[in-house]
Amino acid sequence: MSAMRAIPALIVCAVLAACSVPGPGEAPDGIWDPNEAGNRKTHEFNRKLDKRVLRGSGNGYTRTVPEGVRKSVSNFADTTSLPQTVVNQILQGRPGPATRNTLRFAVNATLGFGGIADVASNMGMPKDESDFGETLHVWGVPEGAYVELPFLGPSTERDTAGRVVDLVTDPLSYVLPVGARRTATAARIVAKVGERGEFSGTVDSLLYDSADSYAQLRLIYLQNRRFELDGTEGAAGDYIDPEEIDTEGF
Incomplete structure (x- = not known):
């Protein structure tokens, strides 16, 4: 125990030592993503998992239960x-x-x-x-x-x-x-x-209808998370309601 x-x-000690912080001018848009290439590969894996498993399971669950x-x-x-x-x-x-x-x-x-x-x-x-x-x-x-x-x-x-x-x-x-x-x-x-x-309609629109689902998901997550934490980390704008997302042309 x-x-x-x-x-x-x-x-906690590891986090304090390991959490990277962008240098001056490295994250002017408020997004620090130095490992974007690897993150995009993970995103594609998650997207395929959602398409093959989660989307059908979620829709089936809400329809039958x-x-x-x-x-x-x-x-x-x-x-x-x-x-x-x-x-x-x-x-x-x-x-x-x-x-x-x-x-x-x-x-x-x-x-x-x-x-x-x-x-x-x-x-x-x-x-x-x-x-x-x-x-x-x-x-x-x-x-x-x-x-x-x-x-x-x-x-x-x-x-x-x-x-x-x-x-x-x-x-x-x-x-x-x-x-x-x-x-x-x-x-x-x-x-x-x-x-x-x-929230199938909203998630499907985000993951499968937007031109760059990775970039949009990243933006939505960071802005909403910062809003949850009282907006003290420089969120660009306030809370984004997923139900009001317009993915056309993104």
């Missing part, structure tokens, strides 16, 4: 992610949101029948997510270069490290039996597949 506790600290069942799966996935959110909000020095999400977890895990119903939102405790990438941002770690990850998609050096830390600091992974952990993981995966089906 002590070794597991040391992993996040080692990763009743909306109420899909909502229950999403609620359960959200409930199981709340302890991780609370950990990050504590690390960010945000006791108010951490307390609210602790109560949200308690309410939905009990009154919400194990998390399949979102009772807490109706009681004034809406969904509020956080991750270790945001924690690193609060701690002053630079964004680093843009990265596209296999299977996972757009990220940055900082957020990539955050994903790894989140994997080893999830409180539920230390208290739930193996079967329950697998159920929680499966619910999160299925919820993501459902999101792919729900």
Whole structure:
């Protein structure tokens, strides 16, 4: 257990040392992508994976599974992610949101029948997510270069490290039996597949109708992520609503 506790600290140290920062004039448009050639290859892999697997699975899921069942799966996935959110909000020095999400977890895990119903939102405790990438941002770690990850998609050096830390600091992974952990993981995966089906038109337009899907996905991810982090990293413009994207001529 002590070794597991040391992993996040080692990763943070590696991030602090490894997150690249553009020199003067190297990223005038706010996009630092020194590994674009490799990222584009990963993007093509992800695009083929989406076309062959995810698009059909997402559309099939939304067509065949009743909306109420899909909502229950999403609620359960959200409930199981709340302890991780609370950990990050504590690390960010945000006791108010951490307390609210602790109560949200308690309410939905009990009154919400194990998390399949979102009772807490109706009681004034809406969904509020956080991750270790945001924690690193609060701690002053630079964004680093843009990265596209296999299977996972757009990220940055900082957020990539955050994903790894989140994997080893999830409180539920230390208290739930193996079967329950697998159920929680499966619910999160299925919820993501459902999101792919729900926003199928927008995603298809972005990935398959735009002239340069890589560049557009990179722009949308960076601007939205910076907006989520309060726009403090020089985002050019504000939040982009994926539903309002016009890919014609891009």
